[in-house]
Amino acid sequence: MSTPPKARTVGFISAAAFAILAIIIGSGGLSGFDRALITSLRAPADASDPIGPAWLEEAARDITALGGTPILVLLTLAVALQLWINGHARRALFAVIAVGGAQALSETLKAFFARPRPDIVPHEVAVYSASFPSGHAMLATAAYFTLAFILAAEIDRQRNRTGLYASAAVLAFLIGVSRVYLGVHWPSDVLAGWCAGLAWAVAAASLYRRFFAESSRD
Numbered sequence: 421m422s423t424p425p426k427a428r429t430v431g432f433i434s435a436a437a438f439a440i441l442a443i444i445i446g447s448g449g450l451s452g453f454d455r456a457l458i459t460s461l462r463a464p465a466d467a468s469d470p471i472g473p474a475w476l477e478e479a480a481r482d483i484t485a486l487g488g489t490p491i492l493v494l495l496t497l498a499v500a501l502q503l504w505i506n507g508h509a510r511r512a513l514f515a516v517i518a519v520g521g522a523q524a525l526s527e528t529l530k531a532f533f534a535r536p537r538p539d540i541v542p543h544e545v546a547v548y549s550a551s552f553p554s555g556h557a558m559l560a561t562a563a564y565f566t567l568a569f570i571l572a573a574e575i576d577r578q579r580n581r582t583g584l585y586a587s588a589a590v591l592a593f594l595i596g597v598s599r600v601y602l603g604v605h606w607p608s609d610v611l612a613g614w615c616a617g618l619a620w621a622v623a624a625a626s627l628y629r630r631f632f633a634e635s636s637r638d
Contacts, residue, residue: 431622438553438615442533445552445608454606458538461601468542470601480598481545487556487595492519492563499567506574511632515570518624522562525620526555526613537604544602554605554613557596561617562624564588569625573632592617 444450463469470477485491496519500512527549535552537543549555568588572581596614599605 427622427625431619431626434615434619434622438612438619441608441612441615442552445535445612446533450606450608454538454608455540457607458541458600458603462541462603467540470544470603477544477602480601483594484545484556484598484602486591487560487599489523489559492523492559496520496563496567499571503570511570511628514628514631515567518566518628519559519563521624522559522566522617522620525616526553526558529553529558529616530555535606535609538606541603543604545604547604551605552609552612553616554596554599554609556599557592557605557610557613558617558620559613560595561588561592561614562620563617564591565618565621566624569621570628573628 441450459467461471463471470480496515500515503509503512503515530550530552533552534550537547537551565585565588568584572584575581575584592614596610599610600607
């Protein structure tokens with residue numbers, strides 16, 4: 421079973437969008453957009469105070485954790501374990517490799533571009549790596565969509581498959597937004613992370629179809 425043309429188009433557009441963003445940012449573009457958006461999410465009189473009530477800031481920290489490595493590792497292992505228990509050992513291995521590969525690519529891209537983190541507002545959570553692309557946005561998009569696709573392949577009802585993809589999209593969006601709200605990423609970092617993550621997920625889905633379309637069990 422080949423990858424549907426629409427999916428290939430989405431993957432190509434996402435990869436191209438990431439490349440364009442990387443070129444623009446490398447040449448100093450989008451700085452005005454980045455600064456305007458990130459400062460608009462802080463109180464006018466106090467840049468250390470994110471807009472909104474205190475509970476919103478706490479919620480943003482909780483949401484952003486859903487795109488962190490610990491949560492994604494646990495989720496991936498949980499899905500892989502379920503696949504293995506159901507007799508799909510190779511599918512389980514694929515899930516681990518696909519998500520692990522996204523992590524490796526994220527770290528490679530960060531090291532290559534070495535973009536500094538935002539310095540115009542205080543960070544509301546600790547950060548340890550470069551800014552471009554957003555690892556949380558990229559990994560959340562790549563991991564949640566890849567795992568959703570693998571699980572959807574085992575589901576017969578279209579409504580349930582659609583629900584998985586919709587959940588992945590909502591999670592990836594909220595996690596990306598939370599990174600800007602917390603002041604740890606430029607908006608363009610998040611846009612690039614979404615693009616790179618979606619391109620990776622489409623590529624992973626294509627490989628999954630190629631390897632496992634012909635067999636119902638490993």
